[in-house]
Amino acid sequence: MVSCIRARCSRNLVRVGCQGLYRSARVLVPITVAAIAVALGARRAGADSTTPRPAALSGVVKRAEAPKPINYDKLTQEAVDLLSKYVRINTTNPPGNELPAAELLREKFLSDGIPATIWQPQPGRGIFAARLHGTGRHNRAIVLLSHMDVVPANPKEWQVPPFSGEVKDGELWGRGALDDKGPGVIELMAMLAIKRAGILLDRDILFIATGDEEEGGRNGAGWLVDHEADVFADAGYLLNEGGAIERRPNGRVFFAVSVAEKTPLWLRLTATGPAGHGAVPPAETSVTRLLRALDHLGAYRPQIRIIDRVRDYFKAIAQLDGGPPEFLDLRTALQDGEYARKFLAVPRQNALVRDTLAITVLNGSAKTNVIPASASAEIDCRLLPGEDPQHVVRNIRKAIGDDDIKIEVLLNFPAVSSPNKSLLMDAIDHLAESEGGAPVVPTMIAGFTDSHYFRQKKLIAYGFIPIEVSPAAERGIHGIDERIPVRELGAGIRRMVQVLEYAGGYRDGAR
Ligand SMILES: [Zn+2]
Numbered sequence: 433m434v435s436c437i438r439a440r441c442s443r444n445l446v447r448v449g450c451q452g453l454y455r456s457a458r459v460l461v462p463i464t465v466a467a468i469a470v471a472l473g474a475r476r477a478g479a480d481s482t483t484p485r486p487a488a489l490s491g492v493v494k495r496a497e498a499p500k501p502i503n504y505d506k507l508t509q510e511a512v513d514l515l516s517k518y519v520r521i522n523t524t525n526p527p528g529n530e531l532p533a534a535e536l537l538r539e540k541f542l543s544d545g546i547p548a549t550i551w552q553p554q555p556g557r558g559i560f561a562a563r564l565h566g567t568g569r570h571n572r573a574i575v576l577l578s579h580m581d582v583v584p585a586n587p588k589e590w591q592v593p594p595f596s597g598e599v600k601d602g603e604l605w606g607r608g609a610l611d612d613k614g615p616g617v618i619e620l621m622a623m624l625a626i627k628r629a630g631i632l633l634d635r636d637i638l639f640i641a642t643g644d645e646e647e648g649g650r651n652g653a654g655w656l657v658d659h660e661a662d663v664f665a666d667a668g669y670l671l672n673e674g675g676a677i678e679r680r681p682n683g684r685v686f687f688a689v690s691v692a693e694k695t696p697l698w699l700r701l702t703a704t705g706p707a708g709h710g711a712v713p714p715a716e717t718s719v720t721r722l723l724r725a726l727d728h729l730g731a732y733r734p735q736i737r738i739i740d741r742v743r744d745y746f747k748a749i750a751q752l753d754g755g756p757p758e759f760l761d762l763r764t765a766l767q768d769g770e771y772a773r774k775f776l777a778v779p780r781q782n783a784l785v786r787d788t789l790a791i792t793v794l795n796g797s798a799k800t801n802v803i804p805a806s807a808s809a810e811i812d813c814r815l816l817p818g819e820d821p822q823h824v825v826r827n828i829r830k831a832i833g834d835d836d837i838k839i840e841v842l843l844n845f846p847a848v849s850s851p852n853k854s855l856l857m858d859a860i861d862h863l864a865e866s867e868g869g870a871p872v873v874p875t876m877i878a879g880f881t882d883s884h885y886f887r888q889k890k891l892i893a894y895g896f897i898p899i900e901v902s903p904a905a906e907r908g909i910h911g912i913d914e915r916i917p918v919r920e921l922g923a924g925i926r927r928m929v930q931v932l933e934y935a936g937g938y939r940d941g942a943r
Contacts (some may be wrong), residue, residue, distance in 0.1 A: 499629040502929065507621055508922030512604060514540060515617045515921065516597030519606035523643070525581035527556065528651070530643035533580040533613075534558030537620065537641055544624050553643075553655040560641040561663055564623045566936060569634035572668030574856065574935055575891065576623070576637060576928075577882060578616030579645030579652065579673075582608040589912045605915040610908060612673050614916040615897040615924075616641055619671070622928035633936025638667055645882050648696075648843060653882035657889060667891055669856040669935070672883045674895015675875060679902070684752045685870045689860060690895030692741055692849035692876040693884060694783070697813040697821050698842040699828070701725060707805035718807040719796050725832040726791055726809055732831035734787040734824075736772070737816055738763050741849075741876050742784050748873040783878035787824060789813045810842065814878060817847040848887035849876075856892060859934035863898065863927055898927035 514536075521533045534550045541548040541562040548562035558580065563573075585594035585607040592598045594607040608614070623637055640663075644652035656663065674690035703725065705718035743762050750759035758765035758775070766772045766785070776782045793810035797803065815824060821844050829839060851857075852874045864870045883893040899920040908914030933939040 497630060499631045502625050502629050502926075504922055504926050507625055507925055508918065511617050511621045511921050511925060512599060512918055514621070515604055515609070515614055515916075516599070516606075518613045518617060519597035519604070519608050520595055522595050523581045523608070524584050525644060525646045528581045528643050528647075529556045530558035530580040530652075531556050532558075534560040534641065534643075537562070537580075537616075537639075540620060540624075541639070544627055546623065546627060551656070551660060553651045553659075557643050557651050559643055559652060559656050559660075560639075562620075562623070562639045564627055564633075564637040564639075566633040566635045566637070568636075569937065571635070571666055572855075573636040573638050573664070573666050574932065575664055575667045575670040575886065576619035576639050577642070577653075577670055577672040577886070577893075578612045578619060578640075579642045579649075579882060580613070580616070581643050581646050581652070582611070582613070583646050583910050585912070585914075591913050594914070599918065602919065603915040603917050604921065605913065607914055609914050609916040610901065610905060611910065611914070612645070614921060615673055615899075618897065618899070618921065618924040618928050621925045622932060625925060625929050626932060631933065631938055633932060633938055635936055636666070637932060637936070638664060640664065642882055649882050649885060653885040657885045661889065664886070664889075664891070667886075669854065670883065670886050670891045670893040671856070671897075671931075672881055672893060672895050673897055674877050674879075674881050674883065676897050677870070677900040679900060680749070680753050682753055685868070685900070686748070686752055687860060687864045687870055687872045687896070687898075688875050689857065689872055690877045690881075690883075691852055691874040692739075692817050693847065693880045693895075694787075694814040694816060694876070694878050695819075695845060695847035695884070696880060697815050697824060697844045699811040699813055699825070700808055700838075700840045700842055701729075701811065701832070702806055702808040702838040702840070703834075704806045704836070704838075706803070708803045710801040710803055713803060717803050718805060719803070721834060721837065722796075722807040722809060725834050725837050728832045729789060729791065729811070729828065732789070732828070734789070734827070736766055736776075736785050738766070738785050739816060739818065739876065741852075741874060745784075745873060745875050748871060752871065780878065783814065784876065787813065787815045787819060788878075789828075815847065817849055817876070819847070845884060846888070848884055850887060850892045850894060854892045856894060856931075856935055859931045860894070860896060860898075862934045862939070863930050866930065867927075897924065898931065899924040 518533060518536060521536060523530050523533050531552065537560050538548045538550055546562050546564055551559045553559060587593050592600060592605045597606045619639055623639060642649060642652035644650060675688040677685060678688050679685050703718045703721035705716060705721060706714055746759040746762045750756060758771060766775060790812040791809055792812050796807040815821065825839055861872050864872045877895060881895060883895060887893050
């Protein structure tokens with residue numbers, strides 16, 4: 433099996449017997465995770481494209497049959513059925529319970545003969561991976577990443593039950609339709625389309641669906657990176673959520689590809705003081721100290737800093753829209769105090785040019801008549817790439833002006849970004865070119881995704897799902913009435929196939 437997939441096949445030549453791999457994969461299903469992981473796993477040293485073809489197999493190549501045409505209408509219907517089922521599995525995090533969702537994905541891949549496995553980092557939690565083997569000509573695999581968990585949804589606020597997966601007015605409704613089960617289905621169906629059509633790419637495609645993304649990913653991507661890094665050790669590139677095809681108000685379309693993310697610095701501030709009865713309060717308590725500190729923090733404004741990618745992003749937007757002229761040179765424009773005030777009043781713009789602080793969780797007494805010995809607040813602080821978290825904590829300490837308040841770091845990791853140029857970006861460029869020459873704009877997102885775990889392992893990771901997301905649809909993400917147009921689900925599969933064909937050497941022009 434290994435020598436078969438190792439064999440170097442040109443685009444239209446395929447080694448007889450390659451299908452054996454897929455049959456073997458079916459047989460692997462019931463055996464241990466360890467054995468499946470070997471089938472899934474990265475290729476080891478000495479197994480790159482220079483490995484000589486085994487003598488016993490040489491001379492048995494034949495011209496492959498031409499790939500079968502892909503019926504996208506049929507695939508779209510299949511994707512709708514799968515996504516409906518996927519949305520119906522409630523993976524609200526906490527607690528996540530992604531295992532049944534992982535089983536649904538495994539069943540789908542295995543029925544098409546693609547090896548797949550599941551890990552359980554905690555009881556009921558799941559992480560899933562499946563690998564579509566290519567010719568092995570290039571040993572840098574591409575990871576298609578998504579997450580199976582979703583944020584909570586309150587059925588009372590929704591027009592349709594959020595875990596129904598109902599199709600209404602040409603859209604598939606439900607929590608996760610866009611974030612991130614829909615994108616996962618697009619990635620999965622693109623792999624099945626390539627396999628079924630008999631398209632042989634020159635590198636492997638690895639599908640990974642994590643859990644726990646919405647709670648920071650420690651029981652998902654973080655666990656995989658720490659415990660099973662071999663699974664993606666051969667991967668060089670990764671596509672994930674974080675960017676999409678966007679349409680400007682003037683109708684012009686661009687491909688937003690996230691190459692950088694802000695990084696979280698989640699903090700807990702704790703004040704202490706005398707505990708006692710609420711009827712006889714001392715002048716200063718843990719709560720009054722905390723409130724004073726938070727008041728100071730609320731007035732604190734971190735410095736403006738425009739990183740090159742953000743400057744370039746605004747410039748590209750201005751070029752698309754024919755303005756505003758200030759976006760063409762944001763650094764100069766923001767030196768004008770009046771313009772800066774206007775610009776920074778838009779939260780999304782403000783978040784792209786400075787660190788931000790949001791006071792989110794408050795804890796004091798559990799009873800009205802009890803003065804607590806301690807009171808605490810949690811702060812969701814987000815840092816621009818290149819910021820030193822210790823320096824930020826020092827500034828926050830200075831701003832609150834009370835050295836007795838304890839500051840703990842709850843979550844932080846280094847901000848890592850990916851280069852603007854790569855084989856994967858070339859593939860996205862070619863897709864954009866084929867769609868009327870839409871510009872590809874590298875962006876930074878104010879949030880963070882699982883991409884950082886993989887960027888730390890040196891993968892070039894981009895946030896880009898090739899579907900058009902309208903501003904109205906975007907509001908459904910973590911909001912109410914989340915849904916994906918069926919048309920975009922189908923178009924997303926077609927575009928994803930195209931990106932993989934370019935990156936996998938099947939369509940010319942990607943290199
Ligand atoms: Zn997400």
